[in-house]
Amino acid sequence: MTTPSVLARVQDLTVRFRTPRGEACAVNGVDFEVGAGEVLGLIGESGCGKSGTLRALMRLLPAARTQIGGRIEVDGQDVLGMQGPTLERYRGGTTAMIFQDPALALDPVYTIGQQIGEAVQRHQGCSRAEARDRAFQLLDQVKVPSPAARLNNYPHEMSGGMRQRAMIALALSCSPKLVLADEPTTALDATVQIQVLLIIRELQQRLGMSAIFVTHDLGVAAEVCDRIAVMYAGRIVETGRTEDVLLHPQHPYTQALLASTIHGSLRGTRIEGIRGAPPDLTRLPQGCAFRDRCSRARSECGGDVPVLQPVQGGHAVACYAAR
Amino acid sequence: MASANDYMVDVAGLRKQFHVRPERWGAKPRVVHAVSDISFKLRPGVTMGIVGESGCGKSTVARLLMGLVEADGGDVRLAGQRLGYEPAQLKAVRRKVQMVFQDSFASLNPRMTVEASLMFGPVVHGMPRAEARRNAHDLLARVGLEPARFAGRYPHEVSGGQRQRVNIARALALRPEVVIFDEAVSALDKSVEIQVLNLLQDLKAEFGLTYLFISHDLNVVQYISDQVLVMYLGKIVEIGPVQAVYEHPAHPYTRALLASMPSMDPRRRTVAPPIVGDPPSPIDPPSGCRFRTRCPHAAVPCAEAEPMLVRTHTQTHADGSHQAACHMLNAAPGSWQPLVPTPPVHTRTTPGAMA
Numbered sequence: 037m038t039t040p041s042v043l044a045r046v047q048d049l050t051v052r053f054r055t056p057r058g059e060a061c062a063v064n065g066v067d068f069e070v071g072a073g074e075v076l077g078l079i080g081e082s083g084c085g086k087s088g089t090l091r092a093l094m095r096l097l098p099a100a101r102t103q104i105g106g107r108i109e110v111d112g113q114d115v116l117g118m119q120g121p122t123l124e125r126y127r128g129g130t131t132a133m134i135f136q137d138p139a140l141a142l143d144p145v146y147t148i149g150q151q152i153g154e155a156v157q158r159h160q161g162c163s164r165a166e167a168r169d170r171a172f173q174l175l176d177q178v179k180v181p182s183p184a185a186r187l188n189n190y191p192h193e194m195s196g197g198m199r200q201r202a203m204i205a206l207a208l209s210c211s212p213k214l215v216l217a218d219e220p221t222t223a224l225d226a227t228v229q230i231q232v233l234l235i236i237r238e239l240q241q242r243l244g245m246s247a248i249f250v251t252h253d254l255g256v257a258a259e260v261c262d263r264i265a266v267m268y269a270g271r272i273v274e275t276g277r278t279e280d281v282l283l284h285p286q287h288p289y290t291q292a293l294l295a296s297t298i299h300g301s302l303r304g305t306r307i308e309g310i311r312g313a314p315p316d317l318t319r320l321p322q323g324c325a326f327r328d329r330c331s332r333a334r335s336e337c338g339g340d341v342p343v344l345q346p347v348q349g350g351h352a353v354a355c356y357a358a359r
Numbered sequence: 360m361a362s363a364n365d366y367m368v369d370v371a372g373l374r375k376q377f378h379v380r381p382e383r384w385g386a387k388p389r390v391v392h393a394v395s396d397i398s399f400k401l402r403p404g405v406t407m408g409i410v411g412e413s414g415c416g417k418s419t420v421a422r423l424l425m426g427l428v429e430a431d432g433g434d435v436r437l438a439g440q441r442l443g444y445e446p447a448q449l450k451a452v453r454r455k456v457q458m459v460f461q462d463s464f465a466s467l468n469p470r471m472t473v474e475a476s477l478m479f480g481p482v483v484h485g486m487p488r489a490e491a492r493r494n495a496h497d498l499l500a501r502v503g504l505e506p507a508r509f510a511g512r513y514p515h516e517v518s519g520g521q522r523q524r525v526n527i528a529r530a531l532a533l534r535p536e537v538v539i540f541d542e543a544v545s546a547l548d549k550s551v552e553i554q555v556l557n558l559l560q561d562l563k564a565e566f567g568l569t570y571l572f573i574s575h576d577l578n579v580v581q582y583i584s585d586q587v588l589v590m591y592l593g594k595i596v597e598i599g600p601v602q603a604v605y606e607h608p609a610h611p612y613t614r615a616l617l618a619s620m621p622s623m624d625p626r627r628r629t630v631a632p633p634i635v636g637d638p639p640s641p642i643d644p645p646s647g648c649r650f651r652t653r654c655p656h657a658a659v660p661c662a663e664a665e666p667m668l669v670r671t672h673t674q675t676h677a678d679g680s681h682q683a684a685c686h687m688l689n690a691a692p693g694s695w696q697p698l699v700p701t702p703p704v705h706t707r708t709t710p711g712a713m714a
Contacts, residue, residue, distance in 0.1 A: 081548040082519075181636070195637040196413070225412040225575060226619040231632040233621075252548065255621030259628055278625040296553040298578045299623060303601070306560075309553035313518060 043246045044070040044093070044214055049106035051088045051097065051270075058318040062088040064270035065106070067344075070214065075240060075247045077261030077278070079254065079293075083314055085270035086250045090216050092116075093248070094133050095123060111213055129159050132207035134236075136219040138199035142191040148175070148202045149187030152209050159210040174205035178235055197228035204236065208243070215240065215247040221256060233259050254297055258282055263350075266290045269315055269325035272344065276351030286353040288330045324355070332357035366436070367537060367569040368401035368424070373433035375419055379642065391641045393419040395593040397433070401586070403536070406563070406570040408584030408601065410577060410616070412638045416593040417573045421539045424571070425458050438536050454484065457530035461542035463522035467514040473499070473525050474510040480532050498528040501565075502558060520551035527558065531566065539571040544579060556583055577620055581605055589613050592641050592649040595668060599681030609671040609683035612650045648686060656687050 051063035063085040070076045078086040091097050092104055095115060108115040111130050118126055135141035143151055152174060153167035162170075168187065175183035178201040191199055200220060207215060220236065221229040237260050240247050251257055257264055258278060265275040266287065274287040285291045289310075296309040312329040315321055321328065327337040336356050344352040377391040394416045401407050409417045422428045424435060426442055426449050435442040437455050442448070460466040467476055477495035482488060496506035502524040514522055523543065530538050540559075544552045556579065563570060574580050580587060580601075587604045589597040589612065597610040608614045618633035634653050639645065648666050651657040666686045670679035 081550065197637045225638065226577065227412060227615060227632070227634055228637055230619045230621070230629055231635060234629065234632055253621070255623045258623050258625045259621045261625075282623070282625060293549060296550045297623075298549075298553065298556070298576075298582045303582055306557065307553050309557070310550040313520070313551070 041071050042069050043072045043074075044108075044110045044248075046089070046093070047107040047109075049089060049092060049108065050104070051085070051092050052103040052105075054101050054103075055318065060317040061320055062270055062317060063092065064320070066267075066270070066272055068265055068272065068275065070246045070248060072213075072246055073241075073244045075237075075249055075260055075262045077257040077264040078248060078250045078267055079252070079257055079264055080267035081252060081293075081314060083269075083317060084267040086267050087218055088270075089267075090133070090218050090248060090250050093214075094127060094131060094216055096133075125159070128155060128212070129210050130212060131214045131216060132210065132212040134200075134203055134207045134215065134217040134220045136222055138196070138203040139191060141203060142199065142206075144191055147188050147190055148194070148205075152202075152206050155206060155209045170209065171205070174209055175202065177208070177239065178202075178205045179231075180205070197224055197232060200224060200228075200232055201235065204232070204239075208239065211243070213245060215245050217247060217249045219251055220249075222251070222253070229256075230259075236260060254282060254294065266293070269320060270317065271325065271341070271354065273326070273355065274351075274353045275344065276347070277349070280347075280349070280351040284351075286347055286351070286358045287355050288332050288357065289326050292329075330357075365402065366400045367403040367405075367438055368399075368407075368571070369434075369436040370400070370424070371398045371434045373397040373420070373423055373435065374431045375416075375423055375428065376431055389642045392593045392644055393641060394423065394430075397590075397593075397595055399588060399595070399598060401569060401571075403569055404563075404567060405586055406572055406584045408580035408587040409571065409573045409590060410575065410580050410587060411590035412575070412616075414592070414638055414641050415590040416641070417590050418541055419593075420590075421458065421541045421571065421573055424537075424539060425456055426452055450484075453480075454533050455535055456537045456539065457533060457535040458539040458541060459523070459526050459530050459543040461545055463519055463526055463546070464514060466526055467522065467529075469514055471513075472510065473504075473512050473514070473517070476514075476525065477529050477532050480529065484533060494532060495528075498531055499525075501531075501562070502528045503554075504528075520547055520555065523547060523555055524558065527555070527562070531562065534566070535568070537569045537571065539573070541573045542575070543572075545574060545576065552579070559583065577617065589616065592639065592644045594649055595684065596650065597683040598668065599671070599683075603671075603681040607671070607681075609681070609688055610650075610685050611654050611656055611687070613683070615653075648684075658687070660686050 046066060046068050049063055049066045053060045053062055066089055078089060080086050093108055104116060149168060149171050152171035156162065156167040156170045171187055172183050175186055180186050180198060180201050221232050224232060233256065249261055261278045264278050264281040265272045268289050274281060274290045281290060285294055292310045296307055310329050315325050323338040324342055327333040334357060342354040342356050344354045346352045373394055374396055375394040377393055379389040379391055381388050397420060411417050423430050426444060429444050437452060442452055474495050477498060478491040481491040481494055496510060499506040499509055504521060504524055544555050547555060572580060572583055584601045587601045588595055591612050597604060597613045604613060608617055615633040622629060636653050639652055645652050647663050648661040651661040666684040668682040668684045669688060671681045671683050
């Protein structure tokens, strides 16, 4: 039973990849909800399962090499059971994705106007002229200077920041209800990154869209996310409002991640960081996956995997030592 | 007065242009002004951070110092020795300067074991193989990789953080005096990045190294550097002690760059971008001050003359080591006609005030 304010609900999602070295457990039982008009941040380091979760939501994972379990519901529809035209309408229509590298995600042999226009025509069945008008409006909306001229540009004729703006325009072209953003500003310079972040935040608020924002940069998450879920080895270890998680972290991993994020005031001090490395996803240890690197590990951490327990007001943490 | 030999790195008037294929046959050839008249000096044991956006020429500076590309003009002296481009001169310079690149995988030979990569340089420079092998094992231990486990592995058999440690060990194998890091920690996860930065600090103290640290991450540069050099379209716009530049940025570009860092605090979100637009192309840069097309304070003189580096008025560094290149630095407010209308003032507010 879905309450009207919840747009997307992920229940016990598991993603396993077949690799030459055995089965890699990329996502191991992830649960979360995204409310209408809400921005959820998925935070973590490489290999923590944040991109795997996002690709499962978009149904982009190759069926031959992946095994997906659990349930994903977006706007009242069962995503994992979708086939044929329903799936086509879902991808780009209900849910759209902004990729990290627009140079790879955009087609190099079509102009920006053609690519946005094609998406609009396919999803909304309008004429080519109407689609072009819509593409113009969209480029204007993402603050591309002289949008009329840019419609005729090929991706290689644009700068990185401009390409990412065009990518956002393309994602928004069919008025999606849920936007999935996979490290959308990581490849950009600092001065351009903040401009793109502000555009995403402004449009998300103005159009009332929900968004899932995957990033490894806690500063970026602080700028745009309403809620944050911290992932480690395919599980959510801490979730809550952005203020609660970033300012009062409870899980030892979140605390260590924040402590090893360098900022200016730390000059001259020595940060100890997190010892060791994340576990091998083909051979996950029993119990809490972080326990080998954790300074507060105890005997029960090697038993059952800790589950998310509420701390207060929606802030929850999966750790025996944090209680 | 300090003599020329007091400086480990002494760069004067360094210039480099790249010629790009014309857009169509018969069109005017295009020139990328990658590095235009860069001068700076570095004392032994100092870490200099170089920051700037993509295309500002920071990597070209590193390549010029290494002699990987030939300069069009200017002079580079490393530990008192002038950089020349004859093979013998280059070989001599490589003993003094080494470099660590961003892509840890691409910069190692995939068909050489870690040990072979670390031995290669010293053997080329005449070290006996047995000694080179001992040296390689010592270095592996020093960068935190157990020699028995890692010496025989190939680059694809170690993780990204470990590979970057191998690259650092290889850079130190010839006992250089200067090490250049070109975005060496940018590709690493945060928890690995801090481990590698700590290692760099320790190695610097142990071997008495001078570092040039190129990064687009302003936080990392502030953390590790003593001096910082801010580049924009091939020019130095500001240079000085790291504390002075970060606390009292004098150039509008430095201020915008610092204000562009995400706040890390959800209660103090950025409300408006400090500067708009992308960095212009280094092909045909703007006349006069190269930043004027994005500068909120640009006035008529900015288009006419190139600003020179002059000392700033911050009280903390009266020795003139903090310098910036901006016409407006010493101008009275409102004394010049602005080129473009001044945009609204950008501030940070609480989310409550925004709603």
